[in-house]
Amino acid sequence: MTPLGAVYVGRFQPPHAAHVASVRHALAQAPRVLVLLGSANLARSVKNPFTAAERARMLRGALREAGADLRRVAFRPLPDRFDPDAWAADVRGVAGEVFGAGAAVALVGFEKDASSAYLRWFPGWERLPVPEVPGLNATDLRAALFTGRPRPLPGAVPQAVRALLAGFALTPAFARLRAEWAAVEAARALLPPGTHLQEERWLHVREGQVWLHTRPQAIGRGLWELPGRVLPPGERPEAPAAAVFGAPARALVAPTAAHVFLGPAPAVFPARPVPLARALAAPRRFHEDHHVILTRLLRGEAGPVPPRGEALPS
Structure with missing residues (x-):
């Protein structure tokens, strides 16, 4: 049965030629394609430097350059939930809104590594494999962007993407992320291979306020x-x-499990009160997954996260 729609999930940080080829391949197999821009709720970081709107603009421009029919492509932001079942439910929910409940849907992707495990989380959906482009990934493009070496190949980065990257390189956000890239690399270099870390965090909410700390260091x-x-x-x-909270992809430097205690933090860890409503409304003001931790604990969702996580392709 020909699917009514194809769903393509990714972070697209940034979009490149393989992403464009995948969307075009999906358009050849299905009448409509839904592109879900993952990690839409996370702050800018060296892993997720671009907003969902910026990624949609880059990918839309690259598809236009490639001659794709953009009337058949829909873009939607998709938050990271650090809860695989909730995340998969979000994907199914947006697909239902776009294609209609019960519509035949195909999931676009190829299994390259552990970050592709999500392809198996949608029983009943068809699979729409796409050809892999060896040696091309967004991680290397981010490295080139923040270090200046090596230069991304022009053919791998569509003109619409290069134009936005050139403008982004002139912003204060880019300068902050270049410093963050160097700090993350330096921190990783100090850790033995395969290191898993632990962290202690405190959640204190009282009288409509939550106590938070503003990070002064280069990372975040x-x-x-x-x-x-x-x-x-x-x-x-x-x-x-x-x-x-121990989702595999939650931390920037190394896999890290956050042990969260309820109540005021010890005095050695400074914090100040922030209106809870303001904090809840600003997920992209938070480091890593701390907004997700806040909201899940406020809903009473305590306990360890299932180990499969919801890591997305780059």
């Missing part, structure tokens, strides 16, 4: 976080936490 500079610290390698919290 200026973003809010729950007060606390990352423990040295090999150390674990001494006391049991109210909840543990």
Whole structure:
């Protein structure tokens, strides 16, 4: 049965020639394509430097250059939930809104590594494999963007994407992310291969306010976080936490499990009150997944996250 629509999920940070080819391949197999722009709720970082709107603009421009019929392509933001079942439900929900409930849907993608595990989370959906482009991935393009070496190949980066990247390189956000890239690389270099870290965080909510810390360091500079610290390698919290959040892709430097305690943080970890409504309305003001932790604990969703996570292709 020919699917009514094809769903293409990715981070597209940034879009490149393989992404364009995948959308065009999907358009050849289905009447309509829904592009879901993942990590739409996360702050700018070296892993997710571009907003959902910026990625949609880049990809739309690249598809226009390639002659694709944009009337058949829909773009929607998709938040990271760090809960695989909730995330998959979001994908199904948006597909139902765009194509209609019960419509025949195909999921676009190829299984390149663990980040492609989500392709198996949609029983009943058809699979629409796309050809892999060896040696081309957005991680390398981000490295080239933030280090200046090596230069991305012009053929791998469509003109519409290069134009936005050139403008982005003139912004304060780019300067901050270049510093963050260097800091992340330096932090990783100090860790033995395969290191998994633990961190302690405190969530304190009282009288309509939540206590948050503003990060001064290069990684996540200026973003809010729950007060606390990352423990040295090999150390674990001494006391049991109210909840543990350990999605594989939640932290920038290394896989890190967040042990979250309820109540005021020790005085050594400074924090200030922020109106809770303001904090809840600003997910992209938060470092890593701290807004997700806040909202899940406020809903009473405590406990460890299932290990499969919801890592997305780059």
